[in-house]
Amino acid sequence: MHTDAPVLFLHAINLIGIFVFAVSGAMRGVRSQLDIFGIIVLAVVTAVFGGIVRDVLIGAIPPESIADWHSVALAVFAGVFVFFFHRFFDRLQHPVLLFDAAGLGVFAATGTQKALAFGLSPFMAAVLGVISGVGGGMVRDVLSGQVPVVLRAEIYASAAALGCVLVLAGDALRLPPLESTLAGAALTFFLRTMALYRHWSLPRAR
Template sequence: MNHVLAATLLVRALNLIGTFVFALSGAVLGARREMDLFGVLVLAFVTAVSGGIMRDVLIGAIPPEAFSSWHTLAIALIAGLLGFVLYDRLEILRNPVQIFDAAGLGIFAVAGTQKALEYGLNPPMAAILGMVSGIGGGMARDVLTAQVPIVLRTDIYALAALAAALVVIAGHAFGLPPALTDLPGVALCLFLRLMALYGGWRLPSAHRKR
């Protein structure tokens, strides 16, 4: 029972952290697009909750956690305000949106996989659901700002989320506690995304023959 409780608490903590960093990525992008405060807050909230809502609906966790708890809204709004007020400082970072997004991607992929396992999904489907949880927020953010979603480009994005989910699945198969697999999963996802951003790692893309 203690292990189950610890796993549940860890998933909730990861969800809250992921909510914050995803909301921050949305807020920074909204400020970059010169949205007003309301627009930035809306984009921050949508970015923060879209992946979690998709996950909860698919596994039957109704109502979704984003609507059943005030913590998600509060954290998303705080991150949105920080992104709006501190936009100039955050822009000092190279590609701040992508950095925050990479962190959120790994966290939600891991948390989504753990929650899917808790709800009894088989490991392969839990990994896929974890990946969907990770990419949902970034897709919603990009669509609302009229961009082609990162997941549809050659950047290593969905693959990074899937890699994080598979780390969790491997730990589950070997009976390891979540604390020993969740952080390595997030770290692997973050590493893959940073290598895509700064190391030029890309997936092959289709080219039409002329």
């Protein structure tokens, strides 16, 4: 029972990531004046796309989001919830980007841990962690007619990469996976939110 506790916590963290990513997708749908079906589609795609790409690339077939109906059901619930109660989220500053930052941190960290568990090298584990974190947001932005935030000059994929590196450092130091995952997710979320409020950005071409 005790040995299963960290696995359960990691699964719970992943579900939190699915929910907050789904909320960011649904809020983008509300802002784009989509109907309830469009909002749910954006919620689901944002929540599961990055994880599906990661699982396909590491050979975890079928992907977790397809094999386990809970992930899609949670994303659908988040979409419906936002449809009816989006005014609650409108009180927040940058609601889409805040929930996106939380999902980015969680998926980058858990994606790195899962890639390590499948025996990938640290470098490729970090790459797949970044893909897991940014994939859903990229599709969300494309479907809503916007340039994906990862392609702009904002601190986004780089924040995810630094979170992944922290997860790798924890693995190298043989820290418990739960602790390194939480630390990596927290670092990514901190860097992304600071970039939002402090207007940090990467250099642009002149």
